[in-house]
Amino acid sequence: MQTTLTKTQNIYDVKDFNLWYGSNQALKNITLELGEKQVSAIIGPSGCGKSTFIKTLNLMSKLNPSIRMAGELNFRGENLLTSSMDLADLRKTVGMVFQKPNPFPKSIYENVAYGPRIHGIRNKKELDEIVETSLKGAFLWTEVKDRLNKNAMGLSGGQQQRLCIARALATKPDVLLMDEPTSALDPLSTTKIEELITSLRETYSIVIVTHNMQQAARISDETAFFYMGELIEKGSTQHIFSNPDHKRTEDYISGHFG
Numbered sequence: 479m480q481t482t483l484t485k486t487q488n489i490y491d492v493k494d495f496n497l498w499y500g501s502n503q504a505l506k507n508i509t510l511e512l513g514e515k516q517v518s519a520i521i522g523p524s525g526c527g528k529s530t531f532i533k534t535l536n537l538m539s540k541l542n543p544s545i546r547m548a549g550e551l552n553f554r555g556e557n558l559l560t561s562s563m564d565l566a567d568l569r570k571t572v573g574m575v576f577q578k579p580n581p582f583p584k585s586i587y588e589n590v591a592y593g594p595r596i597h598g599i600r601n602k603k604e605l606d607e608i609v610e611t612s613l614k615g616a617f618l619w620t621e622v623k624d625r626l627n628k629n630a631m632g633l634s635g636g637q638q639q640r641l642c643i644a645r646a647l648a649t650k651p652d653v654l655l656m657d658e659p660t661s662a663l664d665p666l667s668t669t670k671i672e673e674l675i676t677s678l679r680e681t682y683s684i685v686i687v688t689h690n691m692q693q694a695a696r697i698s699d700e701t702a703f704f705y706m707g708e709l710i711e712k713g714s715t716q717h718i719f720s721n722p723d724h725k726r727t728e729d730y731i732s733g734h735f736g
């Protein structure tokens with residue numbers, strides 16, 4: 479469990495947020511704030527809406543035409559549901575890492591340089607610097623610095639996931655969304671990613687969906703518990719794991735259901 483940081487401001491302020499897949503309502507009246515430069519964990523049983531929620535934070539949900547959203551999804555004070563913010567700009571600021579590592583079938587270098595190139599950086603020296611800084615930031619540099627031109631698909635699963643984190647860091651985001659980033663990894667790779675998240679928390683606001691209670695307890699500052707599309711409670715991780723307000727939260731954390 480992380481020591482509490484002095485909270486400067488909230489990066490997200492979600493109010494009365496609802497989401498439907500066709501006629502099926504997956505998120506119901508969600509109201510919560512997500513703090514800047516801290517790790518916020520989203521937990522809850524399968525199907526409670528965790529992935530749906532995290533995907534709305536960079537409007538990935540807009541890719542699915544059956545989805546309808548209502549309410550407020552304020553990012554730095556701007557409601558993403560009504561704002562004209564460019565989606566590419568939003569996704570540059572709000573990076574995402576998925577459950578299964580998904581590097582491009584290109585070289586390690588090209589995976590990291592891809593985002594900055596799309597955003598107009600052409601200078602080789604500048605790209606070299608971004609690639610090195612991002613790989614260092616993702617704790618991968620020493621393992622790959624001598625084979626940057628080798629295909630990323632030749633890396634181990636854990637290395638691929640750290641490469642995906644480096645790829646997200648390369649566009650200099652403020653927020654990192656991580657949807658079960660370690661569920662496909664072995665325990666050693668999981669530990670490395672957890673250490674990485676703890677180090678990134680100094681610089682980035684991180685939101686992580688996890689099924690792993692110990693992981694949420696180890697790395698997050700705040701935890702939100704979702705159940706059947708509703709937010710049951712959210713608070714400091716210490717509070718949620720030691721003395722939650724709701725019995726359902728306690729039952730879930732103690733393994734009585736889910």
Ligand SMILES: Nc1ncnc2c1ncn2[C@@H]1O[C@H](COP(=O)(O)OP(=O)(O)OP(=O)(O)O)[C@@H](O)[C@H]1O
Pocket residue numbers: 499502504522523524525526527528529530531542
């Ligand atoms: N693409 C989709 N189309 C229609 N319904 C969906 C879609 N994705 C999710 N749902 C529904 O939305 C609800 C929430 O699903 P979601 O995947 O967000 O839950 P989750 O908590 O992330 O689950 P898990 O822990 O199993 O990944 C479920 O009822 C699910 O069936």
